[in-house]
Amino acid sequence: MQAIIQDLKSAVAKSNATNIRAAFAADPDRFERFSASFDDLLMDYSKTAVNDEILLLLERLAEVGGVVKKREEMFSGSPINFTEGRAVLHTALRNRSNTPVLVDGTDVMPDVNAVISAMGVFADGIRSGALRGATGKQITDVVNIGIGGSDLGPVMATLALAPYHDGPRAHFVSNVDGAHVADTLRLLDAETTLFIIASKTFTTIETMTNAASARAFIAEKLGETAVRHHFAAVSTALDKVAAFGIESDRIFGFWDWVGGRYSIWSAIGLPLMIAIGPENFGKFLDGAHAMDRHFRTAPARQNLPMLLGLIGFYHRNVLGYPSRAILPYDQRLLRFPAYLQQLDMESNGKGVTVDGKPVEGNSGPVVWGEPGTNGQHAFYQLIHQGTSIIPAEFMIAANGFEPHLRHQHELLIANCLAQSEALMKGRTFAEAKDQLTSKGMDEKQADFIAPHRVFTGNRPSITFVYDRLTPFALGRLIALYEHRVFVEGVLFRINSFDQWGVELGKELATGLLPVVQGKKSAEGHDSSTQGLVAALLAERA
Numbered sequence: 001m002q003a004i005i006q007d008l009k010s011a012v013a014k015s016n017a018t019n020i021r022a023a024f025a026a027d028p029d030r031f032e033r034f035s036a037s038f039d040d041l042l043m044d045y046s047k048t049a050v051n052d053e054i055l056l057l058l059e060r061l062a063e064v065g066g067v068v069k070k071r072e073e074m075f076s077g078s079p080i081n082f083t084e085g086r087a088v089l090h091t092a093l094r095n096r097s098n099t100p101v102l103v104d105g106t107d108v109m110p111d112v113n114a115v116i117s118a119m120g121v122f123a124d125g126i127r128s129g130a131l132r133g134a135t136g137k138q139i140t141d142v143v144n145i146g147i148g149g150s151d152l153g154p155v156m157a158t159l160a161l162a163p164y165h166d167g168p169r170a171h172f173v174s175n176v177d178g179a180h181v182a183d184t185l186r187l188l189d190a191e192t193t194l195f196i197i198a199s200k201t202f203t204t205i206e207t208m209t210n211a212a213s214a215r216a217f218i219a220e221k222l223g224e225t226a227v228r229h230h231f232a233a234v235s236t237a238l239d240k241v242a243a244f245g246i247e248s249d250r251i252f253g254f255w256d257w258v259g260g261r262y263s264i265w266s267a268i269g270l271p272l273m274i275a276i277g278p279e280n281f282g283k284f285l286d287g288a289h290a291m292d293r294h295f296r297t298a299p300a301r302q303n304l305p306m307l308l309g310l311i312g313f314y315h316r317n318v319l320g321y322p323s324r325a326i327l328p329y330d331q332r333l334l335r336f337p338a339y340l341q342q343l344d345m346e347s348n349g350k351g352v353t354v355d356g357k358p359v360e361g362n363s364g365p366v367v368w369g370e371p372g373t374n375g376q377h378a379f380y381q382l383i384h385q386g387t388s389i390i391p392a393e394f395m396i397a398a399n400g401f402e403p404h405l406r407h408q409h410e411l412l413i414a415n416c417l418a419q420s421e422a423l424m425k426g427r428t429f430a431e432a433k434d435q436l437t438s439k440g441m442d443e444k445q446a447d448f449i450a451p452h453r454v455f456t457g458n459r460p461s462i463t464f465v466y467d468r469l470t471p472f473a474l475g476r477l478i479a480l481y482e483h484r485v486f487v488e489g490v491l492f493r494i495n496s497f498d499q500w501g502v503e504l505g506k507e508l509a510t511g512l513l514p515v516v517q518g519k520k521s522a523e524g525h526d527s528s529t530q531g532l533v534a535a536l537l538a539e540r541a
């Protein structure tokens, strides 16, 4: 692989590939040649520093790196998460074709289907009012209590699918900071509120603490016997849930072969299903399944996740770009960048290869972003003129859901397209100076000011265009990014499916709690930690 990476570096230097502006000038068909579609989803990667030779080398890299072999291992239930001895089968959760998927010789599909139907019955019951609170009132508000993968997916998707949200209001409490649960409960009526405790392990301290606060809220307002009417739970640890006192017909299971950050398709999606209804949730799964089939069958040059992963790897390990910006021109994708941060950075933020050796080159980039046009008025300055090159990933729907605000959607589209054009084309010194002198500025002053108005251009971006953000389109988009992370992870030669990097801080927090409570001395901790503890304890009321 290292030899191909060297070949890629030479190909870039030889062809001056990073001069994207020149590549467009030389080739009127560049868009045709470097864009691909899957149904109504178009991926335009012509504004990245690729050419045919580079793409061929990247395809070769995928072959040598064993992407196709690993892909089949994933889909067929091999324990590719080898550090935890687990299969990686989020694709089975949306396997709408229902073909058997075997884990240790047993087909998981009957269990998957049984949970989806139980969720549907429960969601319909809450939505219709057949299932009510302890005092007989209809549920108007659902609070999901979970964190990480047990929060980000449901919160992101519920916001994204607001036009389909015809169930009870949805709220999401994640942070152990009591402000989060307190600010949420302040607005709610215990009699009409349902809590969903979502935790794969059912041990996460934030979730268990917030769940206890929610339980106390119900017990205090409605009495202990009301708890059973106001709680449901989602977990792989069914014994622990039962101990919390939740009735078995309100417990929805999933399996250790579903990673937290890949769990929106499982019962973790229950708040989304209650919000948009089982039918729309089914379409969301359909969209992801369609992307799974595309990823598994399309040839590399037409395969969107493969292309996105190969270009992502190229940006990181050939061109050395340290981050990427996710810029949805779709306000309802507000939390999509945060969702992708967990998906991408928790999966590919690793420093050790599958052989236990240090990663050669780089692993996953920093992922960040905000919806446009908001970001334009905040951090785009740096993307256009800063000293780091930050590949941008734009996404825009052809149609919004507000026909009476057609003009606003046109403005949104125009802004999205303008940004990628500006990033690619830039503005030369001569153009900047011309603009100034044509407005009457004298030559000397124009020479002085123009450098500040130069845009280097040649800044890469990928743009996704889709018809509109339906449940199907959202499912497809998330699955696209899941598989991109997979492709990159295989090429980085890491295990994308564990997350040991989050453990150490958790362990230390457990040890520090009695210190912060003043029950134990801070001795043995470093002097900074001791100093901070002392300062905080001195300020504690």
Ligand SMILES: O=P(O)(O)OC[C@H]1O[C@H](O)[C@H](O)[C@@H](O)[C@@H]1O
Pocket: 147, 148, 149, 150, 198, 199, 200, 201, 202, 203, 204, 207, 260, 261, 346, 499, 502
């Ligand atoms: O669902 P849970 O078991 O409560 O886990 C919630 C989250 O916490 C962990 O620390 C992991 O980093 C995440 O991958 C996970 O999604």
